[in-house]
Amino acid sequence: MTTRNADPTVFIVDDDAAVRDSLGLLLRSVGMVSEAYASADAFLASFDPARPGCLVLDVRMPGTSGLELQARLHERGAALPIVFLTAHGDIEMAVRAVKAGAADFVQKPFRDQDLLDKLQAALAQDAELRRQRADVEEIGSRIASLTPRERQLLELVVAGRANKEIAQDLGISQRTVEIHRAHVMRKMGADSVTDLVRLVMGSRS
């Protein structure tokens, strides 16, 4: 299993220069890496879904609003967790944002620890999502490394068939089944049949 080794980045999108600057400084003071953008469009222009992190997003912005940016990212299949910055009167917007899948929101002005906790949670959520996605990809590539015969066998094993039945189904000897089966277990990195079933089912969910 591989993990991307890039440092997670907090992407700040707010139209107010002082808010961007102060937020960046606050994150730096606790050793977090951040990048700031003055508009949703500027962020989208340089957006790379491969980069891990989370988004701090002002709900109310001229041009593309925070909620619109959320929708656009969703369309692109990007799962970057979003912590929204809202103002006192924006509760309705915040509720909509959370319903649309936002990780959380904080009201401006915010308590630093409150924001930092929510950002840590958002980063953890992103890391977990990326790990799951990497696992699925890894198992997919292991399955791809099997020969056609081995893949047939894998399906039957996962379906719960005994070696004898498999030998009959495929018209081969039980001994050959055992050899194929050992190859499949090794290539898939599984310790037991249960382990194998778990890997394959997990990659399909």
Added chain:
Amino acid sequence: MTGPSSDPERPVAPRDPAEAALRRLAHQLEERVKALDCLFGLSDIVERARGSIDAVLSETVELLPPSWEYPEVACARVVLDGREFRSSNFRDGGWTQQADIVVHGRTAGLVEVRYVEQRPRRDEGPFRAEERRLINAIASRLGRVAEGLLAERLLRDKERELRERMTHLSRVGTMGEMASNIAHEVNQPLTAISAYAQAARRLIDAGVGDQAEIAAILTRISQEALRAGDIINRLQDLVRRRQSKREPCDVNALIRDIEHLASVDCRLHDVRLRLRLAPSLPVVLADGVQLQQVALNLIRNAVDAMEAAGPEDREVVVQTALQGAAGEIEVSVSDRGCGIAERVGDQLFEPFFTTKPGGLGMGLSISRSIVQAHGGSLWHSSHPDRGTTFAFTIPVRDDGDDSDDTER
């Protein structure tokens, strides 16, 4: 008031009855014409008096004697609210015909015609029934004039008071519409201040922030605090209720002053705000805050008018210019919005006329009264689908500069 019994001046009756009837008719006609003249004369006096009740009464009193049958012995007086006006030939004694002046149901005075010498007995002492009707008509007319002038004065006082209150209200109303945007705008520097302070605190606690860095953060904190204060001060200036005043103003500076406030509103509606200010403008005597209120109101309307406009059209242009040889300064606000239907016309400027859901309909009416109180005018021109321009003028007066110079 009792009439005489003899009739020394009655013409000798002619022998021909037809001629006698004719002469009687001619005499009656003459008296009728005098009565009409008198009423017309009164209308004239009221017209010319321009709201001064004293002028009406002092002239009316001279109008009465010639309208009676025996002008050579007639004089008159009018009493209203304890003040008396007498005709120049007034004398006491004799026979009188009077009528009460009633103002709002209260007897406030009287009209009196007096014969100082005896004359033949008629319907009411020496006076005729027609003269009774005439004096009643005049008393009644004076009562209405007094009521009208009284009401007018009350109305003027009330109107001034109301105008000041509405000016305040509409200013507060305009502010209310902008309030949530402005709250958002004040929240930004507060958010920055709070985040800067918390970051500085963490840097110090972690022992990583050097003095120079902390000092830089403190500078930014104070800048943001000033920014928040600035927004609030401008808002307070506009909301505070005060008496209208006149002081030398630079119209360009007034517009630049509200640019920030207006652009907050514009930005949140995705509208560009563009200023095209004349290079230099003479100083005008004006109430700067009121003019700013007019401009803000027009900008707000312009922003609203472009709610459905495409992105490339979303622009408000505020322009200042000197019109006519230093005659007046024109300020115009143009949008490229939906335009104004021709049938709406000048109804726009009437109180409580609005096309906006939830609108109070006071903005333009107040704006026009403010501009008019400055001796200028406010108007609009609109092309459906191509937008609307509202413009107002403020006259440039030389004495404005003079008084300014002498003060220095």
